[in-house]
Amino acid sequence: MAIMNTENNTFFESVQRNFDKAAAHTRFDKGVLAQIKACNSILRIKFPVKIGEQVEVIEAYRVQHSHHKLPCKGGIRFSMEVDQEEVMALAALMTYKCAIVNVPFGGGKGGIKIDSKKYSAFDLEKITRRYTSELCKKNFIGPGIDVPAPDYGTGAREMSWILDTYSSLNPGDINAQACVTGKPISQGGVRGRTEATGLGVFYGLREAVSFADDMEKLGLETGVEGKRIIVQGLGNVGYHTAKYFQEAGAKLVGLIEFNGAIYNEDGLDLDAVQAHRQTTGGILNFPGAVNFADPAEGLEQDCDILIPAALESVIHKDNADRIKAKIVGEAANGPITAEADEILHSKGILVLPDVYLNAGGVTVSYFEWLKNLSRVRYGRLEKRFNDNMYKELIDIIESMTGKRVSDLERKTILRGPDEIDLVHSGLEDTMIGAYREIRDIHVSLEGKGDLRTAAFICAINKIGVAYEELGIFP
Ligand code: NAD
Numbered sequence: 001m002a003i004m005n006t007e008n009n010t011f012f013e014s015v016q017r018n019f020d021k022a023a024a025h026t027r028f029d030k031g032v033l034a035q036i037k038a039c040n041s042i043l044r045i046k047f048p049v050k051i052g053e054q055v056e057v058i059e060a061y062r063v064q065h066s067h068h069k070l071p072c073k074g075g076i077r078f079s080m081e082v083d084q085e086e087v088m089a090l091a092a093l094m095t096y097k098c099a100i101v102n103v104p105f106g107g108g109k110g111g112i113k114i115d116s117k118k119y120s121a122f123d124l125e126k127i128t129r130r131y132t133s134e135l136c137k138k139n140f141i142g143p144g145i146d147v148p149a150p151d152y153g154t155g156a157r158e159m160s161w162i163l164d165t166y167s168s169l170n171p172g173d174i175n176a177q178a179c180v181t182g183k184p185i186s187q188g189g190v191r192g193r194t195e196a197t198g199l200g201v202f203y204g205l206r207e208a209v210s211f212a213d214d215m216e217k218l219g220l221e222t223g224v225e226g227k228r229i230i231v232q233g234l235g236n237v238g239y240h241t242a243k244y245f246q247e248a249g250a251k252l253v254g255l256i257e258f259n260g261a262i263y264n265e266d267g268l269d270l271d272a273v274q275a276h277r278q279t280t281g282g283i284l285n286f287p288g289a290v291n292f293a294d295p296a297e298g299l300e301q302d303c304d305i306l307i308p309a310a311l312e313s314v315i316h317k318d319n320a321d322r323i324k325a326k327i328v329g330e331a332a333n334g335p336i337t338a339e340a341d342e343i344l345h346s347k348g349i350l351v352l353p354d355v356y357l358n359a360g361g362v363t364v365s366y367f368e369w370l371k372n373l374s375r376v377r378y379g380r381l382e383k384r385f386n387d388n389m390y391k392e393l394i395d396i397i398e399s400m401t402g403k404r405v406s407d408l409e410r411k412t413i414l415r416g417p418d419e420i421d422l423v424h425s426g427l428e429d430t431m432i433g434a435y436r437e438i439r440d441i442h443v444s445l446e447g448k449g450d451l452r453t454a455a456f457i458c459a460i461n462k463i464g465v466a467y468e469e470l471g472i473f474p
Contacts, residue, residue, distance in 0.1 A: 011312050012089040014338040019092075022456030025449065028464040036095075036463050039088050040067045040106075045134050051123050058112060060131050062140045062148075065091035065107040068466045071144050072108030073098060073362060073369075075151025075182075076131075076158070078124075081311065082111035089312075090151075093333055093355055094362065096459035101359040101434050103366045108146050110135075116153045128158050132165035141166060143178035143373070149365045150182040152311065155236065156194065159183045178372035181365035190368035190378070192423035193361075198240025198309075199424065200360015201331045203431035205305060206248070208327065208352055211439070218326040218350060220304060228265075230254035230303040230325070232295070233310030234274070234283070237331050237358065241307055242270050254301050255283055258310070261298025262289035300324065308335035315340045323349065330354035345450050353452035355459065356438055363430045367423055378419040386416035434458075 016037060023033045041064040048055050061084055064072040074094035077087075087109050095107030112131055116124060135141040141148065141162075150159060159182045167176045177188035185191060192199075206224050209215060215222050227250045231242045234257055242252055251267040259282045262268065268289060276286050284291050292298050296319065299306060306325035308314050312334035315323060320340035328344060329352045330336065336344065336351065344351055371378060390413050394405055405413070417425075442454035449457075 010085040010089070011334050012085040012092070014334065015089045015092050017338045018341075018452055018456055019096075019460070021449065022453045022460055025445065025453070025457050026460050026464065028460065032464050032467055033460070035467060036066070036068075036460060037092075039063055039065050039091065041140075042084065042088065043135075043138055043140050044084060045131075045138075047130050047134055049123070049126050049130055051119070051126075058114065058127055058130075060110070060112040060134070061087040062110040062135055062146065063087045063091035063108060064140070064146055065109075066095040066463070067106050068095075068463055068470065069098070069104050069106045071105060071142070072146040073103070073105035073149070073181075073365065074108035074110070075149045075361070076110035076112070076154050076162075077151040078112050078114050078116040078153030078158075079311070080113060080115050082113040086312070087111045090333055095463065096355045096456060097359045097362055099459040099462040100356050100438070100455055101363050101430050102462075103359075103362055105147075105362070105366070108148070109151070110148055121157075124158070125161050128161045129165045132162045133169060136166060136169045141179055142170075143173075143175040143369070147178065147365075147369060148180050149361065150236065152235070156182055156184045156189065159189075160187045163187055175373055178369050181368040182361075183368070188368075188372050190364060190371050190423060191418075191420040192427070193364045193368055194236065195240040195243075196364035196423075196427060197237045197331070197358050197361035198242075199244055200363065200427055200431050201237065201241045201307065201309075201329060201357055202244035202248070203360070203428050204352060204357045204435055205245075205307075205327070205329045207432050207435040208329075208350070209305075214350065218348070220326055225249035226251065227305055228253045228303045230256065230263075230298065230301060230306045231331075232256035232261075232299060232306075232308045232314065232335075233332065234277070235309070237361075238307070238309030239270075239274070241309055241329075241331055246270050250305075253303055254298050256295050256298035256310075257283050258295060260284040261292040261295045261301075262286050263292070263298065263301050264289040265302075305329060308332050311335070313337050315344070317343065320344055321347075323347075325349065327352070330357050333358065341450075341452065351451060353455050355452070356434055356455045359434065360427055360431060363427055364423055367426060378422045379417050383416035383418070387414055390414050390416070 043062045091107045091109035098105045159180050162180045166179045183189035229245050229250050231238045254263040277283050300322040302324045305327045307329045309331035315336045317339040320343035327350045333354045438454045
């Protein structure tokens with residue numbers, strides 16, 4: 001049964017509601033809008049896996065929300081909350097997200113309904129491999145069909161099991177490596193994918209706080225430095241987001257995990273908290289910090305920017321009124337229910353929506369997919385050429401001016417870009433460009449919609465045109 005949030009809406013209904021609000025501001029007719037909204041293919045499977053001496057029946061899904069561009073793209077989640085409606089909602093968000101950041105994919109998502117903490121690595125491998133072979137059987141995976149990636153509860157390890165299973169069932173497929181992204185580097189992964197979503201969240205929020213007009217309305221200064229941040233969920237996305245904020249001079253005042261929250265208005269050192277978590281099994285009782293045994297209370301503490309980076313519907317109609325942050329950055333997918341969104345909006349809180357803010361993962365997944373298809377590491381061809389060209393330029397400048405460039409300056413200028421530099425700069429450019437596009441739409445709405453509506457309008461306009469130009473609607 002679909003999981004309801006406190007407003008008795010499913011997550012999927014919330015996404016549809018956001019879509020409808022934005023669709024009213026577009027020029028497309030009902031049929032085109034209905035096609036953009038519809039989930040194109042849904043796979044629901046149950047398969048047996050032997051765990052110890054018992055056979056367990058595992059429930060799993062893969063949803064391809066939109067085929068307007070192929071392959072479909074989206075993560076695979078391991079969680080007990082997984083059901084068909086959740087995966088449909090997440091797949092739909094992927095379609096809009098890809099359009100917003102100009103990544104040429106349709107949206108997809110997968111989910112396996114398990115509590116990964118209860119299984120050994122050996123059992124998780126069996127479950128992941130069996131799931132992959134089911135996807136192969138139903139033609140729901142492949143470099144040009146549907147390309148999974150990590151999501152909640154999964155990472156590079158699971159992606160390499162998927163690649164290995166796909167490759168063994170498709171011998172001779174020269175593009176096999178492009179069947180999944182978020183792989184370890186040795187298996188064709190791209191440098192920068194692990195931190196991509198968190199770094200994208202940082203770039204997106206950094207761009208948002210750079211607009212003086214917008215910050216003035218919130219009573220905030222521009223810039224990241226000194227901003228007080230709370231992050232919920234210290235997994236892949238939350239940890240990296242927190243890390244980049246700390247490095248840029250922001251103050252991490254609150255951190256929230258599933259078993260408790262901590263708060264210290266003087267700031268928390270992220271790596272010290274992680275070390276404490278390793279030794280004690282949780283973040284509670286970190287020296288100098290106030291404890292909240294109920295993690296939800298952590299969301300309601302004073303801060304400038306609140307970043308939910310765990311699961312959906314954590315800000316709902318019953319706690320939205322108590323949120324004190326001036327900005328909420330949706331690093332997780334769907335952390336704010338539709339009703340809570342309206343409450344936050346009426347309180348003047350600026351919400352950076354998931355469809356934009358966590359698109360860094362799929363952006364760098366796109367770079368990984370391109371790398372796999374081209375079979376060449378980014379920077380390999382041009383690095384030495386750039387080194388040599390910059391060297392000549394410096395020599396010319398030195399001989400023309402009669403002055404010497406210092407060794408340190410020479411070293412900085414002469415370094416041609418490595419893969420990681422190119423991936424990070426491609427991501428930065430994508431997040432900045434997309435924010436400006438959404439903000440412009442938001443300004444043009446003249447108060448008749450928020451940034452989420454603007455982001456959905458941006459997506460609907462691009463997908464609508466793609467459908468029209470496909471010639472499906474005569
Ligand atoms: P993860 O499994 O790496 O981390 C999730 C973290 O949240 C874990 O540390 C977990 O203990 C914690 N958590 C669970 N319930 C919690 C609760 N009630 N309160 C506080 N913390 C809680 O997952 P992730 O990959 O970081 O994904 C997090 C969110 O970001 C999900 O919504 C996911 O869909 C979204 N997302 C992930 C990616 C990606 O590249 N991994 C990309 C886009 C969006």
